[in-house]
Amino acid sequence: MTSQTRRRYVCNLSEKSLEKARQELNEDPETREEKIDELRAKFAKEKPEVKLPPDDAFLVRFLRNNKFDVQKAYDMLLHHYEVRRKYKELFVNYQPSFYKQVYETDMLTICPGRDKDGSTVVLFKVGKLDLDRYSFDFVTTGFLIAFDKLLEDEEIQVNGVVTVEDYEDVSIKLMTKCGSSDSKKMMDVFVNPMPIRFKAGHYIRQPDFFGTVFDLFKPFLTDKLAKRFHFHGKDYGTLHDYVPSSMLPSDFGGKLTNYNSQEWFEELCKEDKKFEEQNQYGFPKAADVSGDVSQGAGQVGGSAESFEKA
Structure with a gap:
């Protein structure tokens, strides 16, 4: 070079x-x-x-x-x-606008501001995952692009990310559609190769069968990492002990009204050329x-x- x-x-x-x-x-x-x-x-x-x-x-x-x-x-x-x-297959169309439909579902939300430790909070409404409409690969790539965008922010590189997953309206049918091969693929692409500081994961309104599903992943978690996962059920109060309600939208028990990340995703969808260029690096195709x-x-x-x- x-x-x-x-x-x-x-x-x-x-x-x-x-x-x-x-x-x-x-x-x-x-x-x-x-x-x-x-x-x-x-x-x-x-x-x-x-x-x-x-x-x-x-x-x-x-x-x-x-x-x-x-x-x-x-x-x-x-x-x-x-x-x-x-x-x-996940990187054939690695351009944000190609996944605009996923972003418009309000499945992902990037909260404004940062928590007390400087971390960015990302919300995921699992119940909005419609695998009858979108393939698992399609949704996975949309998420990958969003996190790649987040990692451009140096403050996030240093201070990390906190995730909050809402399992309201999630059925056994939806969970079973996410087969073991799909789950394995998501672990492969998000865990080892992504240089992101994962500070904590919070789960709210999870169904009774969620524990059984989560147990499948426990063998792959270190004790240190396992301690970063918190399960709050239907009680928003314990969530707010970790993530202040002032930075959460109302459907997460927060004080923000009429908030979503559509402006953030609209800007992301204007960056097709940049993501297409980035995808040319690595091993010869x-x-x-x-x-x-x-x-x-x-x-x-x-x-x-x-x-x-x-």
């Missing part, structure tokens, strides 16, 4: 988040560029067939998520591209898949490794 094509990283973190990155992520502005250079050089030497984006900011995501350990960042980024090679990227036994680590580092 020539100096004309490479785009050097420029830090846009607030002073508070930069200090947090120093303390928690081992980020040193004095050596940051050196680490980026080292990561690029490692790919050039060991995986020259992998085409990296010219933006150093993209590589910084993986360095931060791995506390600036170059070897671990290399492993995660390599796995990131292995997964895209493994599940080609004609390359065969190598390595095992199966959930729980990925080429570069266990299923909870990405979240565990948070």
Whole structure:
């Protein structure tokens, strides 16, 4: 890569988040560029067939998520591209506007502001998942694009994400339509290869059978990660002990009225060209898949490794 094509990283973190990155992520502005250079050089030497984006900011995501350990960042980024090679069907139309129908369902909501720890809160209304209308792959790709967009925000890279899932109106029929292969695929694409700091997951209004379903995933969770999941049933009060009601819409027991994320998604849907370009990087498109990227036994680590580092 020539100096004309490479785009050097420029830090846009607030002073508070930069200090947090120093303390928690081992980020040193004095050596940051050196680490980026080292990561690029490692790919050039060991995986020259992998085409990296010219933006150093993209590589910084993986360095931060791995506390600036170059070897671990290399492993995660390599796995990131292995997964895209493994599940080609998810990335054929990797353009936000293609998934506009998913975003219009109000299935996902990006809450305004941040919680007391600086984390961004993302809401998911599971009951709006209509697998008679959309395929599981279609919805999964729409979510992937949304989280890729979130990860462009450096504050989110450092402070992480909290998820709240609402299971109102979720039936056994819907849960059984999400087969084991679908669940495995979602774990594969979201857990190991995505450089996001998962701070907590909250579940509300979950049905009685939810515990049985969740038990299927427990073997893949470390004790540390398992402690980050909280189950609130129909009681909003315990949810608000963790996520303030001031930043939640009314259907999550919050104080925001008539709030949704449609403006955020409308802006996202204008970025087709950027996402199409990003999807050109990685392994050559004609390359065969190598390595095992199966959930729980990925080429570069266990299923909870990405979240565990948070």
